[in-house]
Amino acid sequence: MTKETLCGDFYTNCFEADQEQEGRLIINMGPQHPSTHGVLRVIVEMEGEYITRAEPVIGYLHRMHEKMGEIKTYHQYMPNMGRVDYLHALAWNWGYIGSVEKLCQIEVPRRAEFIRVITCEMNRICSHLVWWGAYLLDLGAFTPIMYSFDDREMAVDLLQMVTGSRLTYCYYRFGGVRTDVTDAFIEGTRDFCKLMKRRLPMYKDLVTDNYILRKRCEEIGVLPLEMARRYGATGPVLRGSGQKYDVRRSEPYSVYPELDFEIPVFSECDAMSRYRVRVAEMEQSVRIIEQALDMLPQGDFMAPKAPKRIKPPKGDVYFAVEGGRGKIGVYIISDGSTTPYRLKLRSPSYSNLSLFAELARGTLLADAVSILGSLDLVIPEIDR
Amino acid sequence: MNLYGEIVEAIKGLYSLAVGMGVTGRYAFKPQVTVHYPRKTVDNIATYSGHVELLPGAKNPSGTDCIVCGTCARNCPSGCLDVQVLELMEENPDPEKKPKKIKKLNALMYDYSYCSLCGQCVENCPVTALGFSHHVYWAEFDRKDIKMDLVARLHEQLKTGKEA
Numbered sequence: 001m002t003k004e005t006l007c008g009d010f011y012t013n014c015f016e017a018d019q020e021q022e023g024r025l026i027i028n029m030g031p032q033h034p035s036t037h038g039v040l041r042v043i044v045e046m047e048g049e050y051i052t053r054a055e056p057v058i059g060y061l062h063r064m065h066e067k068m069g070e071i072k073t074y075h076q077y078m079p080n081m082g083r084v085d086y087l088h089a090l091a092w093n094w095g096y097i098g099s100v101e102k103l104c105q106i107e108v109p110r111r112a113e114f115i116r117v118i119t120c121e122m123n124r125i126c127s128h129l130v131w132w133g134a135y136l137l138d139l140g141a142f143t144p145i146m147y148s149f150d151d152r153e154m155a156v157d158l159l160q161m162v163t164g165s166r167l168t169y170c171y172y173r174f175g176g177v178r179t180d181v182t183d184a185f186i187e188g189t190r191d192f193c194k195l196m197k198r199r200l201p202m203y204k205d206l207v208t209d210n211y212i213l214r215k216r217c218e219e220i221g222v223l224p225l226e227m228a229r230r231y232g233a234t235g236p237v238l239r240g241s242g243q244k245y246d247v248r249r250s251e252p253y254s255v256y257p258e259l260d261f262e263i264p265v266f267s268e269c270d271a272m273s274r275y276r277v278r279v280a281e282m283e284q285s286v287r288i289i290e291q292a293l294d295m296l297p298q299g300d301f302m303a304p305k306a307p308k309r310i311k312p313p314k315g316d317v318y319f320a321v322e323g324g325r326g327k328i329g330v331y332i333i334s335d336g337s338t339t340p341y342r343l344k345l346r347s348p349s350y351s352n353l354s355l356f357a358e359l360a361r362g363t364l365l366a367d368a369v370s371i372l373g374s375l376d377l378v379i380p381e382i383d384r
Numbered sequence: 385m386n387l388y389g390e391i392v393e394a395i396k397g398l399y400s401l402a403v404g405m406g407v408t409g410r411y412a413f414k415p416q417v418t419v420h421y422p423r424k425t426v427d428n429i430a431t432y433s434g435h436v437e438l439l440p441g442a443k444n445p446s447g448t449d450c451i452v453c454g455t456c457a458r459n460c461p462s463g464c465l466d467v468q469v470l471e472l473m474e475e476n477p478d479p480e481k482k483p484k485k486i487k488k489l490n491a492l493m494y495d496y497s498y499c500s501l502c503g504q505c506v507e508n509c510p511v512t513a514l515g516f517s518h519h520v521y522w523a524e525f526d527r528k529d530i531k532m533d534l535v536a537r538l539h540e541q542l543k544t545g546k547e548a
Contacts, residue, residue: 075504078461079461082500143408157431161431168500170500170501205403211397212397
């Protein structure tokens, strides 16, 4: 086949020209594919049913968040954070707000810290529930997403009560949170914790123990720890490879050191291990929420001296939080003006995706779908 | 794996499927949690913050408290608010002095297609003249139509006495 007869685009042509062999088939997974949860495109070279090469093509959802950070003031950049990772928006909120607070040395009241912990963990449960449903949907099980969305609906209603929105939250403010939590929210959250404690064993019966699921996940996509480290994987992907690394414990921020929770680690390194980490994390999040509700002090939800206009001193700051997908880092360089000189967002999905090319090599196409799902990618976060 | 092991695994696998089917069976007899959307609507949307609206003033119940400072438009990340000022000359009771110049809010043009509902305008308003509405099902076929004059909306609301 000559180059002129190729009808693919730039990426496909480069990919084909790279290694031309007879009997190989090149297919595109995406950008519009039901198993990629967004506009992720993976070019796959197949030999029969086996993948010989896979290459993710990203950039279909690039929205220049980092550039927007340079031209907007510190306050105006806040709503962008809810759009980077729409599933765990509050962690990104926290990452950005926390870094500016660290730069300007703004004190946060204790009540606000606890409200942040409660809402962020609620959001983490929502995020994992969506992943749980969507992953099983990828594997061909339709029913579980109905159960997970039923539970998520309750959590989202509760978050809507305090944040005013259902998905793209913009709730944290420099020196606190936007609105105080109500008694209805606290009662509702306690009920939600009770509900989740009932539902998680049901999830285990329905799905985790299921023979068909285990066959689709066990010993699929084995990611050795050394490889996960090499690609900079974080979050459940790294913990599923046996490394006990969680930003909430290793670089403690806020009131997490006062809370008692465990970091689930599974060392089978396969897709099932990553699955188990996320399900166990939901349990731990419920534990954190219950403790934080008991410890929630009275007081201000917003620092009285919080500045209306942010003009930080010269310097740079890095602040990391643990998101649903891994380590979220925000690096800000300030030149002393009202806008940052440079703003860098470290997104976990980007690192987690980069290992897919190596992980998918030599697997079946159907297993590649399972591997891609088990990485829990959120495409807007990859492109930013 | 020998034959015995395979038989045991098959039985265990079948048992796990039966347990899963049991869960499905139990839930089949529980009340329905979804609604048929166009025929029925959900009521959990009450706390949702809809688009930005002008609130009836505390000092001026028949209009707005807006002092036309433009803080909302300046703080908006997307520039979706446009404050249109009407400058009036008020007659001064003392005829020797110059007439006073007063500013009034003529129109507050709001472009919902750019708004990300972050609440910067609501928080920064010095007289709390802005708030979030409960008008959550606002949708249009054309992007050009998803704009409104908030002052006109407020007057309409005050005239009819109900939330639009």
